[in-house]
Amino acid sequence: MTVTTGYSPFGLHRVLEPSGDAVTLPQAAYRLDASPQLAPDEVRVDVEVLNLDAASYRQLREKHTGPTGHVHGHGIRSDVLEIVEDRGKMQNPVTGSGGMLIGTVAEVGPESPLGLAVGDRIATLVSLSLTPLVITDRLTRWDGMSERVPTSGHAILFGRSIAARLPEDLEPDLALMVMDVCGAPALVQKVVRGYAERGAAPTVAVLGGAGKSGSLSLAAAREAGAGRRIAVVPTEAEAGLLRGTDLADEVVVADARSPIALERGVRAAGGPADVTVVCVDVPGCEQPAIMATAQGGTVVYFSMATSFAAAALGAEGLAADVTMLVGNGYTPGHAELALSLIRTDDTVRRLFESRLGPDHTGQA
Template sequence: MFNGLGVSTDATRRTSTAGDPLGTHRVLDPPGALPQPAERLDADPSRRFETEIVVDVETLNIDAASFRQMEEASGGSPEGVARLVLETVARRGKQHNPVTGSGGMLLGVVRWVGSLVERRGVGVGDRIATLASLSLTPLSLRRIVAVRPASAQLDVEGTAIVFASAPLARMPADMPERLALALLDVAGAAPQVARLAGPGDSVAVLGAGGKSGLLCAAEARRRVGRSGRVIGIEASPEFAADLRALALCDHVVVADARDPIAVRDAVLPLTGDAGADLTLSCVNVPGVELSAIVATRDRGKAYFFAMSTSFTAAALGAEGIGKDVDLYIGNGYAHGHAEHTLALVREHTPLAELLASRYG
């Protein structure tokens, strides 16, 4: 018997073949698609390809926007979230939320390493986190052991496939694994701020009290220097209080990022009525695109990190109000992003303690 790739399915259950480094050999539907946009993947771990790493999965760290959507869809029930995850994985062969289009990442132990990916430097028994989205990672689940809403993490029993092109990281030994997993989930945020913010800049962070927002505020603080300004916008009074205690921001404003007029009226007086040089949107709900745009100065930069962002709304929204700003699509990957983010947290003890209290 042969599959759509012309590979004997009987033979591949007994032997290994090369496979495509991008994972196209695991795509079931539609033919010719890459794994991320594909509707369905083959997650059968008994099939072995030399461009793959097989991982025994222990924890899924669900994307914040995806977890929130599943909570709302299930009436806030952890059991309902677990049911939705199991249904999605069974149907699609991956945790690819059909509503938000996002996934997350995972923690597990390496079971098998193909000969063509041995140079990646991980071996059987290593504890790793995947830095590629669950929306492109073949995944099979036997059961969900626990759901932890505070950290958007699920303890599970299952198996995942990591492709040759997918980034991953060994788990650090000097911090709790759940904390490290939470940080690695948003590891791309701080390096992007380091690229975009400079000395003397004004930086506004929407959702500054959340996980990625805290990392962005910390990176902005060290990039803009004494002459710069960091403004934190946070809807939760509790998270805003945490943010003030860290002293990362020159100003912390309690405001709903879904209200663009409130955000504009908070940011403009703090920036000489010009707007921020750089605005970072780290809010895990839809409808905040225009808030980031109106908070940004003419010819400034707006960076959308959250997967709840509608990039159509951002582009058309900027056009519609005649705002000439550069719009950046959030990229969860940057060279050395895992090491960058872990080092940032290690250097800031109060930040590490706060994050550990939430996610560790």
């Protein structure tokens, strides 16, 4: 069934709360209409897997970790189910973030501009925080112990949504992880190329360099013409994943929330950085990242744990002449770039595949 009146390519017609003159865009809305009937430019997707964003999952996991360190997965599962049932979308009320999903296109409205067809297996490249979503299986196949959530239900894409067909040469779960963070390397590439076009080979520091977005950002910086690449990680175990690879020239073990430790570590590794990329999923890295960045440099905040008030006020308080960029998750060609990096960089691919668990075969 197709709804033919009062629809918006931005999904305004799906906003239930607030309503009337106070209506907002779907991401800012409290509650969405996730009914399966489509507007002419919408697409309905049968959901297979949700991928919760790192900041959201970390918050839920910390909330449900007991005093002895035991994680109560059933509590995480209950929270996610309650959020989706209450809000008509997966948007963590604490972090404001969501994630993305894999699914199969079930119905395409006659005016959809997305170029999708019934039967296409896709990954959404827009946040679950603005995607109408219904879960029908009570999350019975998920133990709450990972960001990956196998489930059944449906989701709605608007006329201005973004989605990509899953590549045939990569395992779907691997492709999902890559697409979940594909905005980071694309923006880093764009920033570093800007320096290179001015004849500079910038020093790039990536906080969280062994993570998903961090490792892709290091690879993108290398390809875009960075001079020195510094990876900052919290533990020696993570440092061991990067040492001896061509992703980073230097690996620094430091707490990215510690201004002194981070600034000293980056400086000792050849900094301060011309470009600092924040890819960690914990709050408190705003001012340390600024301190690790040279005057006239650029800080890219690619974490939903970032307080942008703390970043702005911190730069002012430090008299720091830095450009601060918000990683918004979308740069033209971002999925293609990230998938290309995972195909061609063995180190990045191994880091991603190690997150898939012991049953992963590495085959598409």
